[in-house]
Amino acid sequence: MESRRVLMEHLQNVMPVHDDSAPLNTGVLRPTTEDLLKECPRFRVLVIGQSGVGKSTLISQTFGVKQAVAEDDEPGEADIGKELISLQNDRFVLHDSKGFEPAEHNNYSSVKTFVENRKHQPNIKDQLHAVWLCFRTPLVSHGECLMERSAERFLREDIGVIGDIPTIVVFTKYDRLLVSLQLQRVSNPGSAAEEYLEKHCIKPIQEFTGNPGLTHLTVSCEDGEHRQGLEKLIELTYEKVNAAFGSQLGIPSPVSVVTQMAQRVSPRLKVEGSIAVGKQRYWRALTSGANFWDHTILECLSVIHTDIVSVWNFNDPSQYLYSTEFRELMMNLVGTIDSSAPRLPRTDGTSKICESGASLLTLPFKAGLGLVQWVHEAYRRLWVT
Structure with missing residues (x-):
């Protein structure tokens, strides 16, 4: 509780107040929830x-x-x-x-x-x-x-x-x-x-x-x-x-997802909603790379972050959770979740994923499947946390 209080005080000191209701994501990398919420x-x-x-x-x-x-x-x-x-x-x-x-x-x-x-x-x-x-x-x-x-x-x-x-x-x-x-x-x-x-x-x-x-x-x-x-x-x-x-071809129904977004009493439904949204686009992209081509890791994580925050639907009128400062905090925390997890090389905001020899786009198909399996297992472990 004390660490959370310190974190929130830090966020209030460093984070700007945003007037817009949602972050902007340009190009082909658009949050999955953006399309669902339009419907x-x-x-x-x-x-x-x-x-x-x-x-x-x-x-x-x-x-x-x-x-x-x-x-x-x-x-x-x-x-x-x-x-x-x-x-x-x-x-x-x-x-x-x-x-x-x-x-x-x-x-x-x-x-x-x-x-x-x-x-x-x-x-x-x-x-x-x-x-x-x-x-x-x-x-x-x-x-x-x-x-x-x-x-x-x-x-x-x-x-x-x-x-x-x-x-x-x-x-x-x-x-x-x-x-x-x-x-x-x-x-x-x-x-x-x-x-x-x-x-x-x-x-x-x-x-x-x-x-x-x-x-x-x-x-x-x-x-x-x-x-x-x-x-x-x-x-x-x-x-x-x-x-x-229902759902079609494994794609969650917009009504189902917005039901998970709207409610604020069941964390389990929030977790399941985040995973369902992620599966729709990002997990398949791990082996194909079609949606991630020629984009930085920060750009990819940005849309994933947007989807997760959108599903959890916190009362955040100042848009702290979408700010650059908070995204950077989340990036730094990733390395502490599982010390045995495979690591992608850190890149700055201009380096393209396709330029990295260890990137998702150049991983062999079997390696990509292995990463998908690791992500699945990580989700299972984190659900309890």
């Missing part, structure tokens, strides 16, 4: 839930933002058609439905119309990528019910409108149930909570929808010992998004 710049999620179920906290903690608001936000009624975004995380767009409140006669049909319209958008960036159906875990002993009648009607009659859009039922505020069971001095509150959830939440949803396989999970967003479920929620969402939008 789908944001993960688009619809969150349906009655007021008070904890939607705002769920979104805030999953995507690491204070709040998501419309660009032309004005006081008044929530509008499902508004695109809610956040300056702290530009990789997701939220559509919020207040659920099916008893007094909201028009909201029921507006949800169906909105979903239908999004399903028929020609471009994937405009389609819905996921739907979260949020219900507060009810305390039956307090007279609470799982949902209002209009929500039951939607699940019974119109859940099919969602179709094959990745959908997850989220039971929020699960911590309230655990605390209630503890106050009742239940001997095994964890096991009792699972039985309670099965009886009062899961089975009713299955009966309403007629779908015993509908994905569901519990979430507690409050700080403390009962906070849980956020990482599992985003990982389940990613799995369903990846299955729905």
Whole structure:
């Protein structure tokens, strides 16, 4: 922690503030994420839930933002058609439905119309990528019910409108149930909570929808010992998004990648996203050299660095992570990761890779494959770190 503090203080002293939103990469060496984000710049999620179920906290903690608001936000009624975004995380767009409140006669049909319209958008960036159906875990002993009648009607009659859009039922505020069971001095509150959830939440949803396989999970967003479920929620969402939008010839779907970019609770998905993006272009280039021809090592590492930072999507408004100073720090750290790893000769910013006798371009094919294997093993070791 102390070393990280010193590093950050050093960065703040030496790094310039950048006004642009992304670094410029010229020529044929362009970051893979640049092409993916042109096709789908944001993960688009619809969150349906009655007021008070904890939607705002769920979104805030999953995507690491204070709040998501419309660009032309004005006081008044929530509008499902508004695109809610956040300056702290530009990789997701939220559509919020207040659920099916008893007094909201028009909201029921507006949800169906909105979903239908999004399903028929020609471009994937405009389609819905996921739907979260949020219900507060009810305390039956307090007279609470799982949902209002209009929500039951939607699940019974119109859940099919969602179709094959990745959908997850989220039971929020699960911590309230655990605390209630503890106050009742239940001997095994964890096991009792699972039985309670099965009886009062899961089975009713299955009966309403007629779908015993509908994905569901519990979430507690409050700080403390009962906070849980956020990482599992985003990982389940990613799995369903990846299955729905798929990949072609081993190339990751832009929707899958932007889902990994948008979330800020699962480091595992960030690592996997970085590797998937790297495999698409750079690993194949290790043996062919087609994309790296006549470029310096610094130029090659620059685009790889850009892709990694883009996937991790830190809240970095001053663009410190894209600065020359930070790139140089990363270059110097490479040599300390694995002392037994093969080394490329250090070059300055003007030396071309093809001028080095030990460069990737002049390596025999078998040697190139060996380097690919080393990179793969290095990734496996570093994942644990």
